[in-house]
Amino acid sequence: MTVKSQNFFSPASHGFVRIACVTPKVHIADPQANLAEHLSLAKRADEAGADVVLFPELSLTGYALDDLFLQQTLQEAAKTALEDLITASRNMRPVIVCGVPMIIEGALYNLAAIIHRGECLGLVPKTYLPNYREFYEKRWFSSGHDLNENIYFAGKYIVVAANQIFVARGEDAFTIGVEICEDMWSPATPSTGLALSGAHIILNLSASPVTVGKSRVRKRICEATSERLMCAYAFSASGPGESTTDLAWDGQSLIYEMGMLLAEGERFASNTLTFADIDVDRIAQERLRTATFADARLFNKADAEAFTSFDYTPHDLTDFHRHVARFPYVPADPERLDEDCYEAFNIQVHGLMQRLSTSNTQNVVIGISGGLDSTHALIVACKAFDRLGIPRANIHGYTMQGFGTSTGSRNDAMKLMKALGISAEVLDIRPAAKRMLMDIGHPYSQGEKVYDVNFENVQAGLRTDFLFRLAGEKKGFVVGTGDLSELALGWCTYGVGDHMSHYNVNCGAPKTLIQHLIRWAAKKEFDAKTGRILQSVLEREISPELVPIEAGVIQRTEDKVGPYELQDFNLYYLTRYGLKPSKVAFLSYQAWKDKYTLPEIRKWLELFLFRFFTISQFKRSAVPNGPKLISGGALSPRGDWRAPSDGNAKIWLDELKANVPE
The missing domain is CATH 3.60.110.10 (Carbon-nitrogen hydrolase)
Structure with missing residues (x-):
């Protein structure tokens, strides 16, 4: 190629x-x-x-x-x-x-x-x-x-x-x-x-x-x-x-x-x-x-x-007569952005309303971490309950403290749940996590400071176990929080955490759009006090918060999966139009060259291709129901994207390496 x-x-x-x-x-x-x-x-x-x-x-x-x-x-x-x-x-x-x-x-x-x-x-x-x-x-x-x-x-x-x-x-x-x-x-x-x-x-x-x-x-x-x-x-x-x-x-x-x-x-x-x-x-x-x-x-x-x-002989000039939007999921025009946020938010709200009505359910359970995704899922749930005339107290929010939960996240989660008037509780999953780590023979249970993937997944899995069992106890269902960007990158543990729920309101929302949806809802749908808490959530760095704070390790999601602003760009052009990686890199360079070098763009695109085509599809093949928000922008196997779970990224990676300078 x-x-x-x-x-x-x-x-x-x-x-x-x-x-x-x-x-x-x-x-x-x-x-x-x-x-x-x-x-x-x-x-x-x-x-x-x-x-x-x-x-x-x-x-x-x-x-x-x-x-x-x-x-x-x-x-x-x-x-x-x-x-x-x-x-x-x-x-x-x-x-x-x-x-x-x-x-x-x-x-x-x-x-x-x-x-x-x-x-x-x-x-x-x-x-x-x-x-x-x-x-x-x-x-x-x-x-x-x-x-x-x-x-x-x-x-x-x-x-x-x-x-x-x-x-x-x-x-x-x-x-x-x-x-x-x-x-x-x-x-x-x-x-x-x-x-x-x-x-x-x-x-x-x-x-x-x-x-x-x-x-x-x-x-x-x-x-x-x-x-x-x-x-x-x-x-x-x-x-x-x-x-x-x-x-x-x-x-x-x-x-x-x-x-x-x-x-x-x-x-x-x-x-x-x-x-x-x-x-x-x-x-x-x-x-x-x-x-x-x-x-x-x-x-x-x-x-x-x-x-x-x-x-036909093409020219060899390097000027580009075309504007490439940095955020293809987020319109630059304020009026258009307002309209898109209105539509996306209401699609999510009405999707949840329909699921509540058809399942004859009066209660839902949500894990509230104080991060972007769970915050947005919660405010969507509040509006769905309001419009159906169901008390917000029937929304059961749980902040589940793990080994790396920060004080800021926990406080914002509790403040938000209180401001919204839902039923709020704190669950400390650390005792159960320690017991499981001991039962499976993980080094951490022997006093070693080993904070590997399994250490993190034990916490994510327990949170999901608690939510599903609590949903049974409350005679309701679990509202999912994982977003479109995480599905694209496979940044979720199979069957638990951001991957699994009974109904996921966020599955069609890329990370770059969710921030604007929260900002829009803070102004248009909620009071000033709630709006200030939502703004605090928006200002926090994206992190899974699974490694103990005393370990001195600051977990930044984007250090692992790349800047979401770049990865959402890659997601848009690869899935919406099926363009070659080298062309996606060229477009990304045109949009982002004032912030990222071409080698940086190439590096994160390479990671995206590997994760998207090799290690993520089997997770997407088993996602729960949820509403599509953007044309050409769903990854459900029942929606826009269908692919074999055992595919590989070789030809895309080869094309990128052959045609994009390092």
């Missing part, structure tokens, strides 16, 4: 395709002047590593020409400018997509010309011609709906058809489809057939005069189209220089990928370039895992009129 080029730090090495949306200064009815603008901007885009350069609709002539389109002089001048652009493109690396009017078989068409290295790969006609309000396109142009011609132009035969796919050959293969302006506003868009025929990237050459609020509408359409079709969608509209006889133009540029806005250009400006790096692998993987996409292709008999391939 090898990365597509030797430069790990180049996005092109990891399947990213760079799009440039261009807004040239328009020269009305002057194709040679427009050609000069095209050549200047295309050269700039080429130097910046663009793989595809997208110009607006009718960019070689201008859009607002009205009856000038029917002038033979203009038609011939446009054709000459296109031929000159094709010739000049020989020394340019990117695919250039521009707009031009042209007569085909006695009719005038509004066309997109797809050009690469001195050749016209194809001509795509506009299908839907607006002929309402300010638009009169049917006065000049014919629809390309049924057009499928081979014409001889610029030294070769070229296909002229709407439903064409352009395929980049080589390891970095990607596919392009093209539609023009009104095509995307139609109820039945050409882009649907293009995507189902295999196009990863849909390009829209647009004129689109601007009115108040129209930019928002364009964004909504582009966003929805890219999400529904699982594609990238690039939109480039006409800008300054177009005739303002009755209209105005803002030159809006937009690049979306599967519903996510990657880049938006400056409006009301000319000679601008807007770049974004498209993740073609991510698009392909999403389509692969979504059977509906394949069914839609089959049921709609989606077949392109032509597939035209071209040789």
Whole structure:
């Protein structure tokens, strides 16, 4: 397995395709002047590593020409400018997509010309011609709906058809489809057939005069189209220089990928370039895992009129035109985060409410350690009981002191349970643990300071034994506390502790999100006193607290399993999209390079791969029920993730070691 080029730090090495949306200064009815603008901007885009350069609709002539389109002089001048652009493109690396009017078989068409290295790969006609309000396109142009011609132009035969796919050959293969302006506003868009025929990237050459609020509408359409079709969608509209006889133009540029806005250009400006790096692998993987996409292709008999391939040479630049969120499970936008926390918290609450109702149960048992996960499970339980009208006293919380329990954790646990008004008790598991250690012949029982895994697991196992037996005594069930990150890393003892319960409200929540859920609930769902205790829990370092304090050992979970902020990042891209480890490392480096070095990122990813693929699946295969919170983010064998319990990590580790520098 090898990365597509030797430069790990180049996005092109990891399947990213760079799009440039261009807004040239328009020269009305002057194709040679427009050609000069095209050549200047295309050269700039080429130097910046663009793989595809997208110009607006009718960019070689201008859009607002009205009856000038029917002038033979203009038609011939446009054709000459296109031929000159094709010739000049020989020394340019990117695919250039521009707009031009042209007569085909006695009719005038509004066309997109797809050009690469001195050749016209194809001509795509506009299908839907607006002929309402300010638009009169049917006065000049014919629809390309049924057009499928081979014409001889610029030294070769070229296909002229709407439903064409352009395929980049080589390891970095990607596919392009093209539609023009009104095509995307139609109820039945050409882009649907293009995507189902295999196009990863849909390009829209647009004129689109601007009115108040129209930019928002364009964004909504582009966003929805890219999400529904699982594609990238690039939109480039006409800008300054177009005739303002009755209209105005803002030159809006937009690049979306599967519903996510990657880049938006400056409006009301000319000679601008807007770049974004498209993740073609991510698009392909999403389509692969979504059977509906394949069914839609089959049921709609989606077949392109032509597939035209071209040789593609990736750039070797190391700049990256794409924002990579450090916390993919946690939106950076405060409003979106608030909405996500509201939904996630209520999913958890209603999941527990349903389980209580269907099991006809009035009591639950929870182990409260004073840490993040048990704290969150407790506040979820409180709200579930409130909404069902069951007294909080029926929530039985137990703080079970072990050899390493800190005073701070114990105090926060007790304060929280008291503030929430649940039934709270302290159980000292140390006598039972000492007896078990003695019965199994552990060195600790002989006075040796041996604090190994079994020493820790005896405590974890006893806590679970107590909780299950207490649940029987209280005629209730055990609410689990283990989170999604721990399931991914296998950071739980099989059958006990964070692994086992009767119902786990936290199983769909990654560690990085749980912190925000607690913070959100503290503000939105509970009083100020409870909120202060919750804040204290948030400030404590994550630790299992199983080694005696007098041993002088400070247990930090992240020293063992890696920073949760990195491991949640790895979890997201490996399970949600199935990306290769080297690409996950590249994305992680882009997001975290101000905090972690590449060797650190590689080290923790290597640990993640080993734990996730080798030593954790048998635990995940036996997890209790619990609610899924995040799309593509569940590890239950009944949910998003299914894998053999006896798998191994070899090929993932090999790929990482071969392609990520140490």
